[in-house]
Amino acid sequence: MQKAFLVDGSLCLGCNTCAMACKNQYHQDKGILWRKVREIGAEEYHNDNNNILPTLVSYQKAPKAQMPMERFYFSLACNHCENPACVAVCPVGAHTKDPETGICKHDQTICIGCGGCVKACPFGASKFNEKMNQAEKCSMCWERQADGKTTACVQSCPVGAIAIIDLHDPKYKEYANAAPIGIDYAINAETKPSTRFIHPTMPKEVYRLPKG
Amino acid sequence: MSYSKENVESIVNNGISRRSFLKGLAASGVLSSFPGGILQANEDLNTKIPYLGEKSYQTFRNACPRNCYDTCSIKTYVKDGVMQFIEGAQESTYTRGGCCVKGNSYVKRVYSARRLKYPMMQVGGKGSGNWKRISWDNAIDIIAKKLLEMKKEDGTLLGAALTKYSGNFGITHYGIEGMFNSIGYTTRLAGTPCWPAGIDAQNLDMGDMWxxxxxxxxxxxxxxxxxxxxxxxxxxxxxxxxxxxxxxxxxxxxxxxxxxxxxxxxxxxxxxxxxxxxxxxxxxxxxxxxxxxxxxxxxxxxxxxxxxxxxxxxxxxxxxxxxxxxxxxxxxxxxxxxxxxxxxxxxxxxxxxxxxxxxxxxxxxxxxxxxxxxxxxxxxxxxxxGHLSTWGFNYAALSMPKPEGSVGYTGPEGAKGDVAQGKDAKSNYTDRFLNINKTARELLNAKEPKVRLLWVACKNVFAQDFDRNQLIRAFQQLDLVVVADQFFNETAKWADIVLPVATQFEEYDVNVSYWHYWLTLNEQAIKPLFEVKSDLEIAAMLSKRMNQLQSGSCTFPQSVDTKAMMAKEFNPGIYEQFGIKSWEELKNGPVKAKAVIxxxxxxxxxxxxxxxxxxxxxxxxxGSALPAYLEVRKPYDKFRMTSPHSRWSLHSQFQNLEWMEDVHPEPYVYINPDDAEAKMVKEGDTVAVFNKQGLLRLKAKLTDNVQAGTLLMYEQWYNNNIYNVNELVDDTSSDMGAFKTGAPGVALHDTFVNFRKL
Missing domain, CATH: 3.40.228.10 (Dimethylsulfoxide Reductase, domain 2)
Structure with a gap:
């Protein structure tokens, strides 16, 4: 099993409810977002202060289709990679990959705050909390899932734009290897990120007033 | 590791040490009496509070009382007397388990170090910034004495004005109007800046807004x-x-x-x-x-x-x-x-x-x-x-009789606002109604008697009202401005006395929507923090003091329990409409009105x-029986300015919170690329947007989401930014509104501006 976020950009309103629902659940400090709603076409990835090394991939090159400003989005948190760099680099085993679900979990009680994962993650999913001197990240609400609930982000999304799927389930095989159109998300990165996307499109008919 | 209950428990136990500080405080009851600094620590120490399992929490029913279509039904999770997180109520098919970005920031709002914590008095005069903490008794005493002094000098309390609008649409919050009803005939800023022209239109066409x-x-x-x-x-x-x-x-x-x-x-x-x-x-x-x-x-x-x-x-x-x-x-x-x-x-x-x-x-x-x-x-x-068809409550908190012998206004019968005010049919007097959409000039122009005391509740006047320069003058000429709020906003800065108000998690209330058809109970989920009090409790304190000073001078109950006040709002009509026998049933979750087309x-x-x-x-x-075409206001400057509502805020609420700053830190003006090119403005440039009313400086974003000839800026109040789009809006009226809400609306979107690169 590889649990994964399926993000539907055609439904996403960019409302940021998911990102705030995550803060509501875990009380991330000011300046830290485990889940971030990223605008398609906006080059913002490299502004992430937590990620000090050059990144391997960028989430957002301007897509091939022209997208208007502040209208189309993807909601992204930890990608729960199949070969997670955070697990490989962590010297104390604070990062683990659950063999049953494939969720990449971080345990702050073990974390020594070396920052290795923050540097190693190509997607900037691990954040460094300077007040606590520890790393932190999305662990796909595994405690909530164990309690029979879904994740805070999935539950709060008003339009069902985030779902949790099993990439290994034949039911979702259309997503298994498909890179989304027009977004430079490195599905082929060595870490094998699990997040999958449904790409948004503009309305069929758009009329704008003529110039002048 | 697998996801057994045991493993969840072990994580829970490991998590305890990090949370013990806050937990210890809460258990000893100290938390509620600490000043704000300690709650800043709460934010620091609470990173990654683990989810403990449904059974580990006490849950409460709450509602989002803001001026919003969605009026979410909330389920609040409390541990050791501290709010941990909220969810949308699953019982409501409308809220369906999730609030919005604003609702999900409520935990931060309640525990924000920026909250108002105790009554304060601006001893250096309005706008001086010279504040002193005072006791509730002292604050209420000053207000009560001022009211009685005014009544003695003027022979009426028309010199006391109330401006309150949509900051909290909970039904018991009409008790604020009730407080003013209970002291005599007073002055009210009436009407609504929101939707009055449309209310009139629908009432003319269909006899209702439904x-x-x-x-x-x-x-x-x-x-x-x-x-x-x-x-x-x-x-x-x-x-x-x-x-x-x-x-x-x-x-x-x-x-x-x-x-x-x-x-x-x-x-x-x-x-x-x-x-x-x-x-x-x-x-x-x-x-x-x-x-x-x-x-x-x-x-x-x-x-x-x-x-x-x-x-x-x-x-x-x-x-x-x-x-x-x-x-x-x-x-x-x-x-x-x-x-x-x-x-x-x-x-x-x-x-x-x-x-x-x-x-x-x-x-x-x-x-x-x-x-x-x-x-x-x-x-x-x-x-x-929109509709108000589920709003048929008793308005018990609102309906307070006037004290015996009260003298009021004898002009034509005044306005009501979007929910009817209590009215005394037998009396020859009414309250005096001023147009809320022209607050500044109305306060300045009111005579015989002039307005001397202004009470501001559920409203951030300086963020939401128009003609800022006149507004400052109007505030300065008032003897006493009382602002009851949760945050230190700009209206508070121009007050004499600031009173800290409870959030909905600290009091009982009941809520319905002007859009959907759900009814939601709002329970007190936590003890009020610091020295905050509900608006009803403040009214009761005022009543007690006024009656001590002059028996019979205020009819509001002298002590209130918000739960009892909430219960008084229900009636057989509401029970019938929602198919319940008692409000207690709402503890099981929100209920929906029986379907009517x-x-x-x-x-x-x-x-x-x-x-x-x-x-x-x-x-x-x-002047027109038919829905005839009426030409819109002529431009008075180069560009039309439109100021729609932002998704990050509900009018002047939420954007000021620390968490909201993480997802939306600063305002922008959105400019069509053609207009920007003509003014040599590039993406990210700081520009000045100005007109006859004022000037704003902010960064530009270029987009054809807005048409050429129009600038777009969202209506918001930031904690650390002087930006306020309403500074550019004059108070020109819309065509309708006076029929059903007592005053015409305001033509916000007929504002015109110019801009240049800085």
Whole structure:
């Protein structure tokens, strides 16, 4: 099993409810977002202060289709990679990959705050909390899932734009290897990120007033 | 590791040490008496509070009481007396388990170090910034003595004014008006800056403002989102619109701005601002000429259709409609005809559209188009604007008698606001009503007696009202300004006394929506922090002190329990409408009103009992019986400025919170690239936007989401930014509003500005 976020950009309103629902659940400090709603076409990835090394991939090159400003989005948190760099680099085993679900979990009680994962993650999913001197990240609400609930982000999304799927389930095989159109998300990165996307499109008919 | 309960428990136990600090405080009861600094620590120490399992929490029912379509039903999770997190109530099919970005910031709002914690007095004079902490007794004593002194000197309390609007729409919060009712005849800032022109329009046409259940939209075959942007401002409605679209319905957005909702529609049609009414008249003419109007319904249910049709025949030229709206005639025809052919079809009209000098006339024109198409009184149809049909509470907290011998205003009967105020039929006096949309000049101009005391509640006057320069003058000439709020905003900075108010998690209340049909109980989930008090408790304290000083001077109860006050709001009508026997049932979750299709029985509360294309009342009050085309305000500067509502804030609330700053840190002005090029402005440049009213400096974003000739800035209040878009808005009125809300609305979107690069 590889649990994964399926993000539907055609439904996403960019409302940021998911990102705030995550803060509501875990009380991330000011300046830290485990889940971030990223605008398609906006080059913002490299502004992430937590990620000090050059990144391997960028989430957002301007897509091939022209997208208007502040209208189309993807909601992204930890990608729960199949070969997670955070697990490989962590010297104390604070990062683990659950063999049953494939969720990449971080345990702050073990974390020594070396920052290795923050540097190693190509997607900037691990954040460094300077007040606590520890790393932190999305662990796909595994405690909530164990309690029979879904994740805070999935539950709060008003339009069902985030779902949790099993990439290994034949039911979702259309997503298994498909890179989304027009977004430079490195599905082929060595870490094998699990997040999958449904790409948004503009309305069929758009009329704008003529110039002048 | 697997996900056994044991493993969850072990994580829980490991987590305890990090949380022990806060937990210890809460257990010892110290938390609520600490000053704010310690709660800043809460934020630091609480990173990654683990989820402990449903059974580890106490849960409470809450409601989001803000001025919002969605009025979410909330479930609050509390551990050791501390709010841990909230969820949307699963019982409500509308909220469906999730709040919005704003609602999800409530934990931070309650525990924010920025909250007002205790009463304060500005000892150096208004705006001096020289504040002193005072006790509640001291604060209330000063206010009570001032009121009694004014009454003695003026012989009336008309010198005491209340301005309160939509900061908290909980039913018991009408107890603030109740507090003013209970001291005598006073002055009220009446009307609403929000939606009055449209309220009047719907009342003229249909005798009520009443809309179909938004959840029905899933079965609509054609939806026009006309000047409304639910993708930002009513996100819980979007799932129904998506469902309709998935089932094959066409969703068309008509808006001057390519909005978030437009980006998710089947079709977007850009229109010149202020010409929507003309488009609706043209569309009606098209479907009548095509024989697609519902003659049978019109014959049975309408008044004045003949006059209306004659007007369309004579005055509405389709070429002119196309020219003035900017939309090709073929597109208008296609839109009108496909709407008329789809059954049921519905139009949702936004509140922005009626914030024009011709706003009411535009809502009337769209109502008329929907009526002609035969979609009024139909399931999943309707001309949707809003409703108050679930608001039939007792308003017990509001309905306080005047003290014996009170003297008041003897002018013509005044206004009521959007929910009726208590009224004493036997008295010769009334309160004095001033126009809330002209607060500054009305406060300055009020005479005999002049206004000397202003009480501000559920409202951030300096963020939401207009004509800032006059507003400062108006505040400065007042003897005593009392601001009851949760945060230290700019209105508080111009106050004499600031009173810290409870959040909804610290008191009982009951909430309904002006859009959906759910009823939600709001329970007290935590003890009030610091020295905060509910608005009702403040009123009771004032009553107690006034009666000590002068027996019988205030009729408000001298001690209140918000739970008991909430319970008093219920009546058999509410129980019947919602199918419950007692409010206690609401502890199990929100309930929905029994389904009714508005006007399905063909009964309208207009004078004729029918849908009125021709309204005598409209002729009497506004000079036009028909929903005739009215030209919008002429530009007085180079660019139109539009200031819609942001998804990050509800008017002046939420954007100031630390968490919200993480997802949306600063304001921008959105400029069409053509306009920007002409002014040599590039993306990210700081520009000055200015007009006769004022000047704002902010960063530019270039986008053709806004049409050339228009600048867009969102209406928001930031904690650490002086930006306030209302500083550019003058107080010019919209056409309607005086009929049902006591004062005309304000033509916010007829503001004009210029800009230059800095």
């Amino acid at each position: 809309c179909n259940d938004p959840e029905e939209m899933k079965d609509s075959k054609f939806i026009i989102l006309w000047g409304v942007n639910p993708a930002a401002n009513s996100i819980h409605s979007m799932k129904y619109i998506y469902e309709a679209k998935k089932k094959g319905a066409k969703v068309v957005v008509i808006d001057p701005v390519f909005t978030e909702a437009a980006s998710k529609a089947s079709q977007y049609i850009q229109i010149k601002a202020g010409t929507d009414g003309l488009l609706a008249l043209g569309m009606a003419k098209i479907i009548i000429e095509a024989g697609l109007h519902d003659q049978k319904w019109l014959d049975a249910n309408s008044k004045g259709y003949k006059e209306y049709k004659a007007y369309l025949d004579k005055e509405i030229k389709l070429e002119n409609v196309s020219k003035i709206t900017g939309i090709p005639l073929a597109m208008i025809k296609e839109l009108a005809l496909s709407f008329a052919k789809a059954k049921p079809a519905t139009i949702w009209m936004g509140y922005g559209m009626q914030r024009h000098t011709n706003g009411g006339s535009m809502i009337r024109a769209i109502d008329a188009f929907v009526a002609v198409s035969g979609n009024i009184g139909k399931y999943a149809g309707g001309a949707r604007y 508005p006007y399905a029985d063909g009964k309208f509360k207009t004078p004729s009992g029918k849908f009125e294309f021709y309204s005598d009342k409209a002729l009497e009050l506004f």
